[in-house]
Amino acid sequence: MRPTTRDLARAAGVSLATVDRVLNGRPNVSEKAMRQVSEAIERIGFVRNLAAANLARSTTYRLRFILPQAGDQYLAEIMEEIRVVNDALKSEMVSAEIVQMAIEDPYLVASYLAAIDPRRVEGVAIMAPESPQVRDALKRLVERGVHVVNFLSGSQQAPGIEFVGIDNYAAGATAARLVGRFCRKERGSIMVIAETMRAQDSSQRRLGFDDVINRDFPHLSVLPSLETHSDMERTRRIIARTLEYNRDVVGLYVLSSEARAPISCAAEFISLNDIIVIAHERTPFSVEGLKSGAIDAVIAQNPGHAVRSAVRLLRARIDGRSVLKSQDQLRIEILLKDNL
Amino acid sequence: MRPTTRDLARAAGVSLATVDRVLNGRPNVSEKAMRQVSEAIERIGFVRNLAAANLARSTTYRLRFILPQAGDQYLAEIMEEIRVVNDALKSEMVSAEIVQMAIEDPYLVASYLAAIDPRRVEGVAIMAPESPQVRDALKRLVERGVHVVNFLSGSQQAPGIEFVGIDNYAAGATAARLVGRFCRKERGSIMVIAETMRAQDSSQRRLGFDDVINRDFPHLSVLPSLETHSDMERTRRIIARTLEYNRDVVGLYVLSSEARAPISCAAEFISLNDIIVIAHERTPFSVEGLKSGAIDAVIAQNPGHAVRSAVRLLRARIDGRSVLKSQDQLRIEILLKDNL
DNA sequence: AAAAAATTGAGGTACGTACCTCATTAGCAG
DNA sequence: CTGCTAATGAGGTACGTACCTCAATTTTTT
Numbered sequence: 001m002r003p004t005t006r007d008l009a010r011a012a013g014v015s016l017a018t019v020d021r022v023l024n025g026r027p028n029v030s031e032k033a034m035r036q037v038s039e040a041i042e043r044i045g046f047v048r049n050l051a052a053a054n055l056a057r058s059t060t061y062r063l064r065f066i067l068p069q070a071g072d073q074y075l076a077e078i079m080e081e082i083r084v085v086n087d088a089l090k091s092e093m094v095s096a097e098i099v100q101m102a103i104e105d106p107y108l109v110a111s112y113l114a115a116i117d118p119r120r121v122e123g124v125a126i127m128a129p130e131s132p133q134v135r136d137a138l139k140r141l142v143e144r145g146v147h148v149v150n151f152l153s154g155s156q157q158a159p160g161i162e163f164v165g166i167d168n169y170a171a172g173a174t175a176a177r178l179v180g181r182f183c184r185k186e187r188g189s190i191m192v193i194a195e196t197m198r199a200q201d202s203s204q205r206r207l208g209f210d211d212v213i214n215r216d217f218p219h220l221s222v223l224p225s226l227e228t229h230s231d232m233e234r235t236r237r238i239i240a241r242t243l244e245y246n247r248d249v250v251g252l253y254v255l256s257s258e259a260r261a262p263i264s265c266a267a268e269f270i271s272l273n274d275i276i277v278i279a280h281e282r283t284p285f286s287v288e289g290l291k292s293g294a295i296d297a298v299i300a301q302n303p304g305h306a307v308r309s310a311v312r313l314l315r316a317r318i319d320g321r322s323v324l325k326s327q328d329q330l331r332i333e334i335l336l337k338d339n340l
Numbered sequence: 341m342r343p344t345t346r347d348l349a350r351a352a353g354v355s356l357a358t359v360d361r362v363l364n365g366r367p368n369v370s371e372k373a374m375r376q377v378s379e380a381i382e383r384i385g386f387v388r389n390l391a392a393a394n395l396a397r398s399t400t401y402r403l404r405f406i407l408p409q410a411g412d413q414y415l416a417e418i419m420e421e422i423r424v425v426n427d428a429l430k431s432e433m434v435s436a437e438i439v440q441m442a443i444e445d446p447y448l449v450a451s452y453l454a455a456i457d458p459r460r461v462e463g464v465a466i467m468a469p470e471s472p473q474v475r476d477a478l479k480r481l482v483e484r485g486v487h488v489v490n491f492l493s494g495s496q497q498a499p500g501i502e503f504v505g506i507d508n509y510a511a512g513a514t515a516a517r518l519v520g521r522f523c524r525k526e527r528g529s530i531m532v533i534a535e536t537m538r539a540q541d542s543s544q545r546r547l548g549f550d551d552v553i554n555r556d557f558p559h560l561s562v563l564p565s566l567e568t569h570s571d572m573e574r575t576r577r578i579i580a581r582t583l584e585y586n587r588d589v590v591g592l593y594v595l596s597s598e599a600r601a602p603i604s605c606a607a608e609f610i611s612l613n614d615i616i617v618i619a620h621e622r623t624p625f626s627v628e629g630l631k632s633g634a635i636d637a638v639i640a641q642n643p644g645h646a647v648r649s650a651v652r653l654l655r656a657r658i659d660g661r662s663v664l665k666s667q668d669q670l671r672i673e674i675l676l677k678d679n680l
Numbered sequence: 681a682a683a684a685a686a687t688t689g690a691g692g693t694a695c696g697t698a699c700c701t702c703a704t705t706a707g708c709a710g
Numbered sequence: 711c712t713g714c715t716a717a718t719g720a721g722g723t724a725c726g727t728a729c730c731t732c733a734a735t736t737t738t739t740t
């Protein structure tokens with residue numbers, strides 16, 4: 001059988017109480033006792049039984065996902081995945097609540113974060129653009145003992161706050177490589193559309209996209225980014241104008257995670273089958289586009305993986321464990337019509 | 341607080357013993373009691389605390405991965421991932437042992453399976469080609485109460501035995517789509533190399549590959565599959581001969597998971613930068629090839645995901661739980677130099 | 681109506697760890 | 711040496727569920 005704390009105490013030549021003091025970092029333990037226990041742990045290969053430990057201290061993992069209010073299909077997918085995880089992990093004392101708010105308002109978000117009660121919430125996953133207000137509020141939240149991850153957006157490396165998501169520079173570079181290799185025309189320009197370039201993810205993607213096109217596909221040129229601001233009328237207008245002034249458009253790259261509106265608009269003015277179209281995220285719309293040939297490739301970060309990754313990370317932090325970093329490295333997926 | 345079995349008993353108006361009988365499917369329970377308990381479960385939202393349950397019945401998850409002896413880098417990656425999982429899940433009573441054997445010998449494998457003691461092993465993940473002997477041995481193993489998954493190979497739908505791995509037909513189709521779209525030449529033929537076409541995964545991939553090329557890229561033609569049988573000399577010889585008789589080769593597709601030998605051989609006779617090269621699985625070799633440009637794309641099934649998926653599946657079966665099917669759907673990953 | 685069988689309840693112990701109290705001992709300063 | 715504090719041990723309870731026994735009750739069969 002596996003060694004228990006009792007076996008460990010015997011092997012270390014100390015009492016159960018001392019083992020407990022060492023294992024849980026309680027005060028009043030001599031150097032010597034500490035050494036004896038650590039040595040015995042190695043020697044007999046003791047591993048704490050997490051289930052029993054959590055049972056004893058009746059740990060709960062009450063997590064909260066803070067998400068935007070606005071959003072189309074991709075946001076819906078994410079929320080669905082959160083609900084699935086919430087159901088599936090009930091028996092392991094995990095609950096994952098969703099809270100939606102006007103995430104673009106830093107003051108609102110910061111005040112919400114300030115009001116979180118550490119006795120009622122152990123972990124927070126937040127999908128918010130970076131801003132000084134939010135950054136500070138998160139820092140204070142961490143200080144109050146709540147674990148936090150930046151979820152698919154925000155800073156990739158804030159101190160004490162982990163990031164779950166893909167490398168957006170690399171995602172843009174991948175999109176560029178696909179455009180370049182798929183494109184059969186010798187010359188031409190590529191239209192780029194985003195919701196707003198103020199979001200870090202979009203600007204990172206654009207950077208990666210430009211770098212690869214300029215370096216490896218110099219015969220192609222990239223047009224200035226068009227910003228839709230989620231406004232259909234505006235979107236239609238700027239696309240029409242861009243196509244009018246650029247007769248040599250051979251590709252379309254949609255930076256944002258919600259591609260439905262911009263691609264639908266573009267389809268009104270140009271035949272998507274004649275140009276290379278690359279979008280982000282798997283949604284009912286993008287899947288349909290891949291199948292029909294309107295979209296040539298989709299760069300995706302799996303929302304299910306992302307959600308589970310965030311939950312795993314927060315759970316590990318709450319347990320004071322470290323995590324398998326490899327598992328939580330989100331992959332940049334490339335979807336074609338054949339590998340849906 | 342969360343309702344416990346005690347609360348459930350009170351809510352159902354029965355004793356704790358009866359609740360236990362219902363929850364654990366023990367005999368001697370009246371229809372009525374059963375109904376009362378089920379109804380109360382719904383009403384108060386009772387969810388069994390898995391940690392406590394497993395503690396009480398002192399469940400262990402002793403898993404065994406049965407792998408081939410032969411194999412190059414991909415097999416090494418898989419074994420490394422198994423070791424990582426083994427370490428990481430020690431505290432959750434999971435152990436994952438690796439056993440290697442001459443997996444191509446159905447009689448050997450079958451006799452090994454027959455000798456497995458159900459009291460010492462709860463689950464088995466096996467990476468073996470399908471054969472009547474192995475199929476029967478697995479069936480008997482399941483009957484003896486051991487849970488089994490086919491791991492990255494074998495039948496995709498045997499009764500009572502789950503499959504963890506990608507859809508190989510779709511993987512081949514994806515490879516074909518990439519070759520077709522990457523290829524700038526108007527006409528040409530594609531060389532296909534496998535270790536052996538008797539393995540189901542290879543033949544499935546070939547099928548998918550042919551279907552897409554024939555349907556969507558009729559200007560390309562696919563040469564008959566070359567079989568290396570893991571023999572370097574033979575590999576070199578057949579590649580040389582094929583290239584000699586087919587001056588119009590524009591692409592190379594390596595079906596097997598270990599691409600190092602065939603691609604190295606091919607490089608001796610043709611400049612890989614001039615043709616489209618597609619391989620399977622992420623290995624140090626294939627990553628290097630992507631970076632250098634020798635390989636244009638890699639179709640991969642993430643070994644870490646595969647291992648964890650198999651472990652999750654087996655654990656769930658041992659607990660008598662159902663699993664989130666979406667999570668264990670292995671993705672067909674496409675790797676370019678930018679999204680490694 | 682009696683006997684047999686099925687159902688139910690009461691009460692206990694166990695799993696491995698956390699955390700508490702209290703008594704005792706060791707070590708050290710004055 | 712005394713007094714004080716730090717260190718240690720002994721022993722307990724708790725967490726929520728599983729699983730056991732045995733007696734009491736109800737239902738079914740004869």
